[in-house]
Amino acid sequence: MTAGMGEDTEARLDRIRGGGSARPHNARTIAALTTNPGCARRAIMDAAGIDKARLAAHVGFPSQFGQSQFALARGNAFEAQVKADGCAELLTLLRERLGLTLPEVAYTDLNEVGGNDEPGLRHRQTQRLLTRTDDPGTLFDHPLLRLPVGGRQVYLEPDLIAFQWKGQYHVIEIKSFPVIDGQADADKVAAAAIQSAVYVYAMREMLAAAGVSPTVVSDNVILVCPKDFSNQPVATFVDVRKQLTVLRRQLSRLTRIDELLELLPENLSLSLDRDPDEVRFDLGCIEARYMPECLATCELARFCRDEAKGSTYVMGRAVSEDLGGIQTVDGVLALARDEREPAPDQVEAATLIQQAWAIRAECLRSVA
Numbered sequence: 001m002t003a004g005m006g007e008d009t010e011a012r013l014d015r016i017r018g019g020g021s022a023r024p025h026n027a028r029t030i031a032a033l034t035t036n037p038g039c040a041r042r043a044i045m046d047a048a049g050i051d052k053a054r055l056a057a058h059v060g061f062p063s064q065f066g067q068s069q070f071a072l073a074r075g076n077a078f079e080a081q082v083k084a085d086g087c088a089e090l091l092t093l094l095r096e097r098l099g100l101t102l103p104e105v106a107y108t109d110l111n112e113v114g115g116n117d118e119p120g121l122r123h124r125q126t127q128r129l130l131t132r133t134d135d136p137g138t139l140f141d142h143p144l145l146r147l148p149v150g151g152r153q154v155y156l157e158p159d160l161i162a163f164q165w166k167g168q169y170h171v172i173e174i175k176s177f178p179v180i181d182g183q184a185d186a187d188k189v190a191a192a193a194i195q196s197a198v199y200v201y202a203m204r205e206m207l208a209a210a211g212v213s214p215t216v217v218s219d220n221v222i223l224v225c226p227k228d229f230s231n232q233p234v235a236t237f238v239d240v241r242k243q244l245t246v247l248r249r250q251l252s253r254l255t256r257i258d259e260l261l262e263l264l265p266e267n268l269s270l271s272l273d274r275d276p277d278e279v280r281f282d283l284g285c286i287e288a289r290y291m292p293e294c295l296a297t298c299e300l301a302r303f304c305r306d307e308a309k310g311s312t313y314v315m316g317r318a319v320s321e322d323l324g325g326i327q328t329v330d331g332v333l334a335l336a337r338d339e340r341e342p343a344p345d346q347v348e349a350a351t352l353i354q355q356a357w358a359i360r361a362e363c364l365r366s367v368a
Helices: 007-017 027-035 040-048 052-058 069-097 119-130 186-209 241-253 257-261 276-284 292-296 301-307 317-322 329-336 344-366
Strands: 106-109 138-141 145-149 152-156 160-165 168-174 220-226 233-239
Touching (some): 007 040, 027 040, 027 152, 027 186, 040 257, 052 276, 069 138, 069 160, 069 220, 069 233, 119 138, 119 145, 145 186, 152 186, 160 186, 168 186, 186 233, 186 241, 276 301, 292 301, 329 344
Parallel strands (some): 106 138
Antiparallel strands (some): 138 160, 160 168, 220 233
């Protein structure tokens, strides 16, 4: 049973998933969840460990999100290359490209402990080793972290390395997108930064619980990517302080999972064994908050976009916020045409909408 959760809640999540193995949280799902903390649907699905790509296909909206098998294979091959032989190539890179003086470095793989890969044991071993302050120059591969998300503790099993150097840990994130002529795709770098920030945050939480200052984990993560069109790795520092601030704020805004479950019908199930129409109906019982950014982070986004037709959310967060909480396009148009009275909290937004409508009408008259 997951720490901090009641047996009834775990059983409820199992029933919503429809049985079978749950997909664990990872840095990518947490990063996506915190970009839209108001979406109860995503929070429930991730807490239940639902395969959102399979669910999207089941309800008639196959996902167009995610990496191709070729990209995944290339990423795995590049990571294996960089980490081969106790991270020999990575150490050479750190010495030569970043100017780190590392005469001797120990390497510890935390993927299992004495042949046992039980998460609780791996986490305790990770905490024990990372709280030592007398062992400089150490690489920790696959440290198992834990982080509270929506009121429940989730394990993070990152394919990353924590590198201790001069009294600080540096998270090393290995990605397969290329750095060409010193430049990488800005969106991919941003995604890597927020995922790395999740690891930094989780490491700091774990160390703080053991009485170790969070400043032991550096704000600068080391991003390792292929150079140009080769498999030669190149490394650079990425400052994730901004991402950490956003992550901390968004995690604090996530509603507890047990509180969200109380709002749902007792027999709600998203099992793939059920009729797609029934699953679509039950999905509609879980409040969603679609925004265009979801298309890049959530496999179910196309279903939610179709469901949200006529909502101001489909026009983006900035537009939705400017409209002052008016949730439908029809409502905006009715206020613009002065066809209904605004609610007390909509008066300011309604005034701006009517001014914009008048300007539009004047422009149309001038070109008629």
